[in-house]
Amino acid sequence: MSYTQSHSFSDTLQRASGRAAGQLRPVVIHTGYTRYAEGSVLISMGETRVLCNASVLDKVPPFLKGQGRGWVTAEYGMLPRSTHTRSDREAARGKQSGRTQEIQRLIGRSLRAVFDLEALGERTLHLDCDVIQADGGTRCASITGAWVAAALAVRHLQKAGELAGNPVLDHVAAVSVGLVGQATLLDLDYSEDSGCGADVNVVMTGAGNLVEVQGTAEGQTFSRDTLNAMLDLAQAGIAQLVEEQKRALASA
Amino acid sequence: MSYTQSHSFSDTLQRASGRAAGQLRPVVIHTGYTRYAEGSVLISMGETRVLCNASVLDKVPPFLKGQGRGWVTAEYGMLPRSTHTRSDREAARGKQSGRTQEIQRLIGRSLRAVFDLEALGERTLHLDCDVIQADGGTRCASITGAWVAAALAVRHLQKAGELAGNPVLDHVAAVSVGLVGQATLLDLDYSEDSGCGADVNVVMTGAGNLVEVQGTAEGQTFSRDTLNAMLDLAQAGIAQLVEEQKRALASA
Amino acid sequence: MSYTQSHSFSDTLQRASGRAAGQLRPVVIHTGYTRYAEGSVLISMGETRVLCNASVLDKVPPFLKGQGRGWVTAEYGMLPRSTHTRSDREAARGKQSGRTQEIQRLIGRSLRAVFDLEALGERTLHLDCDVIQADGGTRCASITGAWVAAALAVRHLQKAGELAGNPVLDHVAAVSVGLVGQATLLDLDYSEDSGCGADVNVVMTGAGNLVEVQGTAEGQTFSRDTLNAMLDLAQAGIAQLVEEQKRALASA
Amino acid sequence: MSYTQSHSFSDTLQRASGRAAGQLRPVVIHTGYTRYAEGSVLISMGETRVLCNASVLDKVPPFLKGQGRGWVTAEYGMLPRSTHTRSDREAARGKQSGRTQEIQRLIGRSLRAVFDLEALGERTLHLDCDVIQADGGTRCASITGAWVAAALAVRHLQKAGELAGNPVLDHVAAVSVGLVGQATLLDLDYSEDSGCGADVNVVMTGAGNLVEVQGTAEGQTFSRDTLNAMLDLAQAGIAQLVEEQKRALASA
């Protein structure tokens, strides 16, 4: 993969955290965080912490009934005081925001891209991603952590002898890249995200294929070259996240 | 306080956990669990874990506007996979259950009983109690933990010089007692709670006064004597919880 | 039952109504108030009037299907102008308040405590308690009246030859007791309730066993002795209410 | 008013109640039924009973603010077991049915047609019409009863010296007429209503002017002549209802 990057200004911006432009925040994947879920992971990306619980449910959505295939889906929520100032509780307001629904649909699609639903059998892997503390990048952390939780739930099924094959086709992980002035920065924290002119959330497989690319101008439109520079950073970051996933699974 | 207990059968029942009838589960009050809330506590009662975050809001409900008095209120939620089997997400269903509303009203009332709302000034202490893992007694753990979170938020206001007096009048803590057969058992875990014939949730101040008593027959009505035996256990348990609160505050 | 009451200040307070501290308001249980319900009761406790209709439904909630057991449940509502000033209509607002849900759950649990659900067979007794006029104590009046309505519905089933045994195990009735200053007062009306420092709602069986105890500090925490004094008053009051229930059933 | 009625078959049909085709059910207007509302009426039309409470609110809807004019509006509800078989509680379902909204809009429009909103001053007359028992004709009984409740609330304001003029311009009352086979029948009860081919709800003033005409084919379309025959019956019935309103007001 080699695009000419005529604009690798990334190095010139000093990040408040002291991180290099292409440097991830410290990643910790804590497996077995809660005891009842078939797979449970607390993922930290710097100060962002998301609890990802995978539940195995012995049912599938109505449109899949009786076909012998399974389903993978996700729900997402932020605890009211996970953020710098308190947000309303969605359960109290009586509905999930558009942002919440957008994110949980993204997590579900991302995971399904690397699952063999036939091999899963007629059951649902339900991922609950709940943000305990939010410092930017919660949707990406959710995807990266949810994959580990789902893999642990699959291992649980395998140990119980309930799965013949392996429904996990590949890893999937995600990271954001932002454009701040002319600099491209990997894995934005909240204060960087607030000030950035555009950002892209990238979801990739272990094999380096794209699953989702969501690039958005936040006050600053961007060129194809800039997009490619951002994707370069994302790709390298995701490769590291996949390594963290492997380590977490190995030691779980 | 001395009621004749003609039926102290409590000792005769063997608890699965090996605990004595009047013994609390191990209590851990982890202060500063998240970083943005003005007061943040993760309280564990055995395997039950509740995150209690206190937010200071510079507003009061409409009925209090312009009176120079503050407010203390609470919201409660269970993460969908905090339980043995997954429960629906209330935000997705679009409403909070009757049980949830009952509990959050209880937490709010309990805290207000020990707060001087005039000394608090025209601001709100908003407590968010979110159950990370549920093994029985979540409403009681929420009250006990929320008090510590609220006290930390008050300390935060005091350090910032925003409070003249001390709005915290006393401790408040809560515990459940159950009736299993003829035995009264302190601080029921989930399996004990499922099998009990009646239970009582008791909320008391540090001075030993009652704030709330909620006794409920679950298949087994109970005598006044039994109620008193249960209250005896609760009172002793709450005294220990208050000690834990003090320790937590001292080391925070 | 004999607790030393070192504080029987009750007599010293003059009630606006002229009632003695331990005196109920006039109770009228009007059976057959509406004509379609299988059991219909208008209960008056002083100026509080609640219409309690019992419907026999030939279905049970999903979790009970096919088990040959029945269910008893309740719903509660206040007519918008049952109160001194008009309240919003819950159907128009689009949701039941937390208070409403709390009360209807309480009524349902209280009745189930004295029903043999197996003897009821696979049907539901659905109690609708609608407050026509509210002068305090509506939840207690609902329980006391609903029991009579339920008993009439059972009689209706028996007359129709649809019941082999008798699912009614005992009476259940309820009353409130309040703490005003140092005085304990039975069966609070609205103006007494507004001014009280603590109150307890007590639900008991005809045999004198406790079904529910809900004591709440409303600005004034209370001692175990005070709780016992309040329970003494309640117990005597409930015994009278049970007599009224018997009279009403006998003449229906 | 004299339209040639070529089809006065009305006399030939035997009504189950023994009533003549143009005969109202017994009407009872019980004033002062509840004690807190500024005007309170229980109206019975045969077995149909509707509680109509008029509340005086010191506010007007936003679109009327500051104009010195008042508003008259209504809400309608059926108690769940007012009917032969239990209906769902609208507050529990979380929304009012289309039928409910249609009826409460009708009641409000009907009353406004005979009120001088300027003479009312900047306040709202809020009518709550709650059906205690339903045997057909609840919307018509609501209008007839609500007018009396509203008039009582106006009298209450006048006695308190809060009204200079008289905002009540005329009476308003309502009745239904049905087409059963070829017969036109006044004031249908539920069993007649279920079997009728068309019906018309008519709202008229004391002066005999039309306020609302709502004719609906229920399986049987109808001619202009038939409509006129139905309106003849309605007009005579409404004149009697207006007399009942006068009697009720005079003795209140």
Added chain:
Amino acid sequence: MSYTQSHSFSDTLQRASGRAAGQLRPVVIHTGYTRYAEGSVLISMGETRVLCNASVLDKVPPFLKGQGRGWVTAEYGMLPRSTHTRSDREAARGKQSGRTQEIQRLIGRSLRAVFDLEALGERTLHLDCDVIQADGGTRCASITGAWVAAALAVRHLQKAGELAGNPVLDHVAAVSVGLVGQATLLDLDYSEDSGCGADVNVVMTGAGNLVEVQGTAEGQTFSRDTLNAMLDLAQAGIAQLVEEQKRALASA
């Protein structure tokens, strides 16, 4: 049909559009407006434009299941900027207004009056009436247009050989008549409707029978004679609308 019209002032009022009192706005019935619906019609009555789509659904409401009979129902909506000033989107507010529900119930009832539900077989004709542009009379235009869409859907079923008989018993169409001062005006546009003292929406069959009459005083009550004058205008207008329906079907 001959009622003495002592007040045929209709001619004396000059309409802004230059129309005569009994003159319809230009009617255009555009069939096949969209391509997926089994019947699709854009009806214009002057500047009012409603898209009426008929869908054939292979299911019936629960209360009709297994009876071999069909159902005809309707839904109605206004695009947010169909009106002079933007209205809220009902989907965004989370509920349909009372007006919307009233209208869609009216459309459904009107169509069912001329359909043989047994001949339709166990399927539903679902009419969606969406107002693209609103200049008064949208409910009447919806009924008139929906009938054509429904007839086209029936033709679609017949061509596919799925219908033995013909479920369409007659035409149905609707128009409004208003009372402006003493003049009766046919087919009000928005500005006329805003200023009228009373109006009546009339739904009639091709045979000239009444299906619905909805007369409403909007500030001005009206006599039986006036009602008859309005019905005369409506009847003539509807006869023309039925001719337009025939023309549209013939050329579709």
Added chain:
Amino acid sequence: MSYTQSHSFSDTLQRASGRAAGQLRPVVIHTGYTRYAEGSVLISMGETRVLCNASVLDKVPPFLKGQGRGWVTAEYGMLPRSTHTRSDREAARGKQSGRTQEIQRLIGRSLRAVFDLEALGERTLHLDCDVIQADGGTRCASITGAWVAAALAVRHLQKAGELAGNPVLDHVAAVSVGLVGQATLLDLDYSEDSGCGADVNVVMTGAGNLVEVQGTAEGQTFSRDTLNAMLDLAQAGIAQLVEEQKRALASA
């Protein structure tokens, strides 16, 4: 812009429509489609038709009040029978789907990227995008059409002398590209979209900068090279759409 496209397989796939891989469907931008909106456009992309109405509202969201800046926002809806089979009406279900919210957020962000909100002044441009007929690509057509409607509304304000400067900074338009097997196809219709392995929705300015890139694997992950091939097609398509926008504005 020149990326080596080692995989221009696009030409090899035969499209059902006969279109070339990089060919748009016929585009028609009908201005002035409805008469009340300040800007009104019906855009057709092949069989997809979206009505885009721009309303000028003299208010801004609360967070912008008093800052002298404006806002641009959008709502999106599909008529129930815009699709091949009927979908539920969102207003009837009582909530907008996650997909709907996702799309309307996208439209709003896309437009804001090319508007100078200060030059707009303290008013809102509210875009309503309602899908009359859906054959794929509705979100892209909405963006392309909404920009024209917004530009017309700005022209309306300018003609009325209410705008000093020009808030429109650039064009914005959108198109989808799909991956079907190894072929990349521009502007997918519904049947192509159903069968594609991945697609990307691209939003670009007139100057050729990216505003949004939303690439999604639908069963087939994709390489960076493939993404670039898709972006190449999109860029060329958007340039043509911008020309259509210019033509439409010029002739409006």
